[in-house]
Amino acid sequence: MKMESLDVRGRWKARMNAVEACTLPETVPDLLDSATNRYGERIALNFFEDDISVTYQTLRDLTCRVADGFTKMGITKGDRVAVMLSNRLEFAVSWIAIGRIGAIMVPINPNYTPRELLYVLNDSGALALVIEDSFLPTLTEIAGAASSLKDDKVVVAGKHENANGRLHWDDLLVKDQGCVETVQVARDDLLNIQYTSGTTGLPKGCMLSHDYWLVITRTSIAVDSEPAVRLLTAQPWFYMDPQWHLLKTLWSGGTLYCAKRPSLSRYISWLKKYKIEWCQFPKLAMQQPTEDDDGNTRLKHAFLSGWRGDAELHFESRFAATGRDIFGMTEIGMALAMPGDAVNMIGKGSCGLPTPWRKARICNASGEEALPGEVGELEISGRAILQGYWNKPEATAAAFNGVWFRTGDLFRCDDQGYYYIVGRIKEMIRRSSENISAREVESVVQMLPEVFDAAAVPVPDERRGEEVKLYIQLKPGLTPADCDVAKLQSHCERLLAPFKVPRYYSFIEEFPRTSSNKIAKSALTNAAVDPLKNAYDRVDSIWR
Structure with missing residues (x-):
């Protein structure tokens, strides 16, 4: 098994080195x-x-x-x-x-x-x-x-x-x-200020150059198991995904098929109708009923992000196509990817190996590079990662450890060099394809004069991956009758995009606190506790 892994890693390294030796265009145009x-x-x-x-x-x-x-x-x-x-x-x-x-x-x-x-x-x-x-x-x-x-x-x-x-x-x-x-x-001139949900509240603008887009899209071609000329994008274009899907298409001389909006119920039918060979497959689309011709698509390779357990195996069995995990962020692009020929790694939960122009390391709480198997924060460096956050020098300084970008995600690396995501430091909620800053939701709710404190946390959801649950502590002497769910919901709907509005609401007399007086969110999301008990569900309009 180790010899097989060594061969895979050797081939991967050779391919990645060859890509890095390529001369890229100067600009996206x-x-x-x-x-x-x-x-x-x-x-x-x-x-x-x-x-x-x-x-x-x-x-x-x-x-x-x-x-x-x-x-x-x-x-x-x-x-x-x-x-x-x-x-x-x-x-x-x-x-x-x-x-x-x-x-x-x-x-x-x-x-x-x-x-x-x-x-x-x-x-x-x-x-x-x-x-x-x-x-x-x-x-x-x-x-x-x-x-x-x-x-x-x-x-x-x-x-x-x-x-x-x-x-x-x-x-x-x-x-x-x-x-x-x-x-x-x-190439180093800025092309995008791409705003992402910030863990400290308001979105931060990632400064991304022409070279950033060329590097990450040439990388996306390199990690494919087979060339593809019919590609599908269904994500919103204001996100970075369709933008790099377009450039990936230009590299290959293919056609990018573009949906008006995401649709889990129609996604697989699009693959079949338009004979798609490559896509970034949404995990939740796997919940659609299996059909007899699912294995007869033209799909060659799909990027899968964050799939765990045997989900990759089910995907490959169902569609007779290669599906491999990737890890990336707006700030760094695609940093890790699983080689297409690493069949022995399917289902093991790894995000793969570093991609071209990217180096990865894991640092422990002391800031030292972690040993194999030790959990720490993933840091990424390399050509054309973000140049910083627009108008936010303090946030930029905090995001870097020298030339290394601090991802805020907890990882471990095995003795073969494969990386595994363990958890996240940042307080982000992932609802379908949307990243939601818990801090932003909390800041909006705290604008209400009746609210003493608030905490937004993720709760599992079969359809969307995660939903937003809001805990509210009212000021002393007030009761939910003074600030009911209808008022909270209306306030959130007025000041937050629809996907950020909490689905669940719970009133709490007093938050559990850490020694530094911060809300102990781990106590709120304890797996042994039913997260929906005594919560109001605004979608179903009932108290759970």
């Missing part, structure tokens, strides 16, 4: 231009539910025209352009067009409330905004409050009349004069 020269009339993007598809040549031309449009708006290198769109072609075009002129995209979750939208616009200092017409009511509620954003720099996609001096998407489509690059853009 350069990758598209190179792919267009090779695959010009192939279909690059297929938004199949909207019956919209574009070739490589058309995609390149659109990005050039929109880049010229941004320039005519007065957008220059280093300016931040916020993008608040659903899964549609304009998102992909905007991203690469922004990169062509050296500007920086700030993706925004369309589910954000006015409070959340205003925070990101002001924190990033966005000078322009591309927004879908259906999201304009959210923008209207903060009219004039975004300090750097003016109406003549707001571009509306969809049905819209030029009100308040705003532009329409078609106004950006400057007459095609070819791609004339007038700005020097380099």
